[in-house]
Each structure stands twice: as structure tokens, then as C-alpha cells.
Amino acid sequence: xxxxxxxxxAGIALAAAGATATGVVVHRRERSPRAAGSDPRPGRWQVVTxxxxxxxxxxxxxxxxxxxxxxxxxxxxxxxxxxxxGTELAARPLGGDPGFPGLGAHLVGDDPGRFLRQALRxxxxxxxxxxxxxxxxxxxxxxAASG
Amino acid sequence: MRALCxxxxxxxxxxxxxxxxxxxxQDMIVRVRQSVTCGxxxxxxxxxxxxxVAGDVLGHEFLGEVVEVGxxxxxxxxxxxxxxxxxxxxxxxWYCRQxxxxxxxxxxxxxxxxxxxxxxxxxxxxxxPARTGGFAGSHAEYVRVPYADVGAFTVPEAVSDxxxxxxxxxxxxxxxxxxxxxVGPGDVVAVWGAGAVGQLTAGAALARGxxxxxxIDDxxxxxxxxxxxxxxxxxxxxxxxVAAELRERSGGRGPDxxxxxVGMAAGPPGLLGRxxxxxxRPLALREAVHACRKGGTVVVLGTWTxxxxxxxxxxxxxKGLTVRSARQHxxxxxxxxxxxxxRDELRTEHLATHRxxxxxxxxxxxxxxxxTDGCVRAVFTP
Numbered sequence: 001x002x003x004x005x006x007x008x009x010a011g012i013a014l015a016a017a018g019a020t021a022t023g024v025v026v027h028r029r030e031r032s033p034r035a036a037g038s039d040p041r042p043g044r045w046q047v048v049t050x051x052x053x054x055x056x057x058x059x060x061x062x063x064x065x066x067x068x069x070x071x072x073x074x075x076x077x078x079x080x081x082x083x084x085x086g087t088e089l090a091a092r093p094l095g096g097d098p099g100f101p102g103l104g105a106h107l108v109g110d111d112p113g114r115f116l117r118q119a120l121r122x123x124x125x126x127x128x129x130x131x132x133x134x135x136x137x138x139x140x141x142x143x144a145a146s147g
Numbered sequence: 148m149r150a151l152c153x154x155x156x157x158x159x160x161x162x163x164x165x166x167x168x169x170x171x172x173q174d175m176i177v178r179v180r181q182s183v184t185c186g187x188x189x190x191x192x193x194x195x196x197x198x199x200v201a202g203d204v205l206g207h208e209f210l211g212e213v214v215e216v217g218x219x220x221x222x223x224x225x226x227x228x229x230x231x232x233x234x235x236x237x238x239x240x241w242y243c244r245q246x247x248x249x250x251x252x253x254x255x256x257x258x259x260x261x262x263x264x265x266x267x268x269x270x271x272x273x274x275x276p277a278r279t280g281g282f283a284g285s286h287a288e289y290v291r292v293p294y295a296d297v298g299a300f301t302v303p304e305a306v307s308d309x310x311x312x313x314x315x316x317x318x319x320x321x322x323x324x325x326x327x328x329x330v331g332p333g334d335v336v337a338v339w340g341a342g343a344v345g346q347l348t349a350g351a352a353l354a355r356g357x358x359x360x361x362x363i364d365d366x367x368x369x370x371x372x373x374x375x376x377x378x379x380x381x382x383x384x385x386x387x388x389v390a391a392e393l394r395e396r397s398g399g400r401g402p403d404x405x406x407x408x409v410g411m412a413a414g415p416p417g418l419l420g421r422x423x424x425x426x427x428r429p430l431a432l433r434e435a436v437h438a439c440r441k442g443g444t445v446v447v448l449g450t451w452t453x454x455x456x457x458x459x460x461x462x463x464x465x466k467g468l469t470v471r472s473a474r475q476h477x478x479x480x481x482x483x484x485x486x487x488x489x490r491d492e493l494r495t496e497h498l499a500t501h502r503x504x505x506x507x508x509x510x511x512x513x514x515x516x517x518x519t520d521g522c523v524r525a526v527f528t529p
Contacts, residue, residue, distance in 0.1 A: 048252075051241050085241050117259040121268075125253045128239040129294070130219070134170040135256035135281030136291055138202075 150287035156194030198276035206286030235271035238297035256281035321347025410449025
């Protein structure tokens with residue numbers, strides 16, 4: 001595993017400091033001790049592979065915009081993907097896996113795993129295409145013109 | 148604007164809906180000149196997608212004129228006549244850079260839910276539910292085209308609308324079939340389905356030098372088209388033993404490449420099917436697997452949206468077959484196909500057996516779904 005670098009809330013540039021001879025860049029916050037009885041397993045990483053080298057995906061070590069709003073809540077890890085496929089960008093919630101969020105969380109849109117996945121997807125889109133693709137507005141969003 | 152809306156299982160109506168708008172800097176708006184029915188619409192029409200919502204606009208195979216461009220669009224200007232690939236792809240992700248545009252990571256605006264259907268996100272498509280796109284369909288006066296520089300192609304002056312519109316989906320799908328089969332000189336190719344995709348696959352196989360191409364269907368009018376417009380051999384499965392006939396026409400070996408261009412049944416599904424479950428019976432695919440020569444290739448082009456029953460995996464293994472499939476990567480082939488159309492090497496006009504105003508699109512879909520009145524494809528003009 002690559003050398004670890006500590007991430008600051010302001011997203012201080014760590015790409016250079018965290019880069020190893022293999023080009024691996026890791027950003028990690030120190031984990032707080034777990035409460036007794038909590039799940040001892042670390043949270044599962046959610047990963048996307050982004051076209052581009054790690055220093056392009058995280059320029060000057062700055063988190064991509066869609067992930068910045070999660071700063072303080074997740075840890076981020078980037079490393080080159082094998083075969084020239086780009087950069088593997090991984091994130092997981094700080095404080096361990098929240099576990100199965102339950103149907104209620106899905107229904108009210110409060111599933112942290114889904115939220116993290118969405119942020120990763122958006123970060124990938126932004127890095128690769130320069131924009132986050134938006135759906136057409138539905139008929140419900142906009143009333144039809146008369147006629 | 149007016150658009151053809153899905154109202155419920157087998158219910159369509161032309162309604163007034165809001166005009167599309169630029170939502171991203173790489174978008175453009177196209178005024179639709181022609182939009183075509185496609186077999187991939189039929190499961191949606193029948194209510195097989197649990198995610199389609201009443202009011203969603205159908206259609207994905209179209210051609211039109213640019214009326215508005217976003218600030219990041221470089222290759223197109225207002226008034227350009229363009230054919231638009233049915234698949235929405237970013238052109239920048241690893242898959243797009245490998246030419247696998249239909250596997251694009253960034254082609255849907257559906258969020259993480261887009262990953263749940265197939266385990267990974269795939270490219271988007273116009274006129275499909277938000278989970279597989281999020282983009283309104285083309286059976287409308289106007290369409291928003293995301294990633295316009297990647298998915299829209301200027302039509303050469305020498306190519307008519309009637310011909311070029313099939314470069315959006317049917318022609319690249321046919322080209323895909325021949326390419327996945329790696330068809331080459333000396334090959335015997337069998338194609339199940341004499342619809343537009345089947346015919347264009349047969350034509351692509353001949354263009355790649357196949358020695359013999361046989362197309363199997365039970366509609367005599369379509370098979371006559373195969374003979375007249377494609378130059379392939381028709382085979383009506385109602386009258387002959389297909390497997391025996393194919394063995395006979397391939398020296399007892401079986402075809403080198405067998406292409407299934409039929410897809411799932413379009414009839415109304417049971418409750419399980421509507422909920423995204425259930426299984427189809429891939430009759431043509433089964434026949435293709437059994438007919439194919441040992442070590443040959445079976446290509447699956449038909450629209451499949453779920454699971455299939457009784458797939459002859461034993462035959463695949465014991466005969467050493469290669470099974471390949473994909474949705475079309477049109478961005479890879481549309482420029483070539485338009486060139487071929489301009490040189491008169493690829494003709495598609497005959498596939499548009501019915502031309503109707505958008506107001507009659509529901510009638511057009513009924514003809515297309517039921518294959519009545521010799522309908523191969525219905526083309527709508529808004």
C-alpha cells in the first residue's frame with residue numbers, strides 16, 4: 001500500500017506529498033476510535049475509474065467539486081488503474097460502514113451510500129467530459145405550453 | 148411542441164409537451180425532420196419497463212436540423228442537417244475511447260440507479276426511461292442532443308433524409324452484427340429476422356465479402372425485400388426445416404456466423420415481466436446456436452431486456468461457439484455509413500414502408516408492431 005497523507009478540510013494540495021514511486025496518491029483522515037459494539041469492519045470503498053492520471057483527476061491534490069461537499073464525511077483514495085485505464089478513485093464514509101440503510105432511507109433519498117456513489121459518478125463525469133450530465137426536465141417539472 | 152407520448156401499455160397519444168432546452172454546454176437542439184419506429188420501442192410500448200412513466204416521449208432513431216447549440220459545441224452550427232446516433236455517449240471515457248460507445252460510463256443522467264439494471268452503467272438512449280438515459284424521445288418536433296459533437300453527424304448533401312435517417316440506428320446495428328461476427332470472404336452467414344436490422348446485417352455481411360448470406364423470416368414481403376434490395380437468399384421457416392436447409396447450403400458444416408436479429412417477443416408480459424422479472428424464450432437464438440458450425444460465432448442483436456429461458460449452453464460449449472452481443476456503437480461507424488450512402492453502396496429507403504405525419508404515429512406503431520400491410524418501418528414527420 002502506498003504512503004499515506006493526511007487530508008485537511010481545506011483540501012491542501014497533497015498530490016505531490018502523497019505520491020509514491022509508483023505514482024499512488026492517497027488521502028486519508030485518521031479514523032476515530034470506534035464505539036464499543038460497532039461494526040469492526042471498515043466501510044466498503046466505492047470506486048470509479050476515471051480517465052486520466054491521478055494528478056489530472058486530483059489537480060494539486062484538490063478534491064473534485066462533487067466530492068468537496070462530502071469533505072469531513074468521507075476519505076478518498078486515488079491510484080493509477082492498471083492497463084492505462086486511468087485513475088481508480090475510491091471513497092468511503094468515515095466512521096465505518098453505516099450498514100444497510102433501510103427502505104426508509106432509500107425512499108426519502110437519505111441513503112449515504114447512494115449519495116456517495118452519486119458524488120463519485122459526478123466527479124468522474126466532470127473530470128472526463130467537463131460537465132455533469134443533466135436529464136431533460138420532465139413534464140412534471142415544467143407545465144406544458146397551452147395548445 | 149407536439150410529441151408522441153406513452154400513456155400506458157399499448158396506449159400512445161400525440162400531446163403538447165414543453166420544448167426541450169439546453170441543459171449542458173455540450174447540448175444542441177435539433178428540429179426533427181424524420182423519426183423512425185424501432186423494435187427496441189416495442190417492449191416499452193407494451194409496458195414491459197417498470198420505469199417508463201405516462202407522458203414519456205418515445206423514439207430514438209432520427210434526423211433533423213440544428214436550431215440551437217450550446218457554448219461548448221464545436222462541430223455543428225445552426226441549420227446543419229444532422230443524423231443523430233440513437234445511443235448517447237460522452238466520447239471521453241475509457242469505453243468510448245475503445246470504440247465501445249454503447250458502453251459509455253457517462254451516457255445516462257440517471258444517477259446510481261443507472262448501474263442497477265446491468266451491474267454497470269451503459270450508454271444512454273433517447274426515448275428511454277430515466278434510468279437508461281433521461282432524454283426525451285425523437286417522435287417530437289424538437290429533441291435535445293447531449294454531447295452533440297460526439298453523437299450528431301452532418302449529412303452529406305448527396306444523401307437524402309429518407310436514406311440518412313437509418314444511419315441513426317438500424318444501419319450501424321447491422322454493421323455491428325457483421326463486425327461482431329468478423330464476417331469475411333468465404334463465410335456463410337445466416338441472419339434470423341428480415342426486418343430493417345436483419346436486412347442491413349445481411350447487406351453488411353455481403354459488403355465484407357461473405358460468400359453466401361441467408362435470411363430467415365416468415366413474412367414473404369420482407370423476404371422479397373431481402374432478395375431484391377439486399378441480394379441475400381430468403382428462407383421462410385414456415386415452409387422448410389431451417390436447420391436442414393442451412394446445413395445443405397453450407398456443405399453440411401452449418402453457417403460460420405449466425406446472427407439473431409429478432410429480439411424478444413413484443414406481446415404483453417405477465418405481472419412478473421412488468422416488474423422487470425420473468426424470462427423470455429429465445430426461439431430464434433436457440434435455432435441459431437444449433438445451426439451454427441462448430442467453432443463458429445453467434446451474434447445477438449435483438450433487443451433483450453431481461454433473462455431468457457432454456458438457452459442451449461451445452462451446445463455453445465460442446466461446439467466451441469463464440470457468442471457475442473452489443474448495442475450499436477454508432478459513433479464508430481456513422482461517418483463511414485454516410486459515405487457509403489453517398490456513394491450509393493448502401494440504400495435504405497425501401498425500409499420505410501410507411502410514411503406518416505406525427506399525428507398518426509399511434510397508427511404507425513400498430514402497423515409496425517403487428518407487421519400488417521407489409522410494414523417494415525414507419526417513418527414519422529413532425
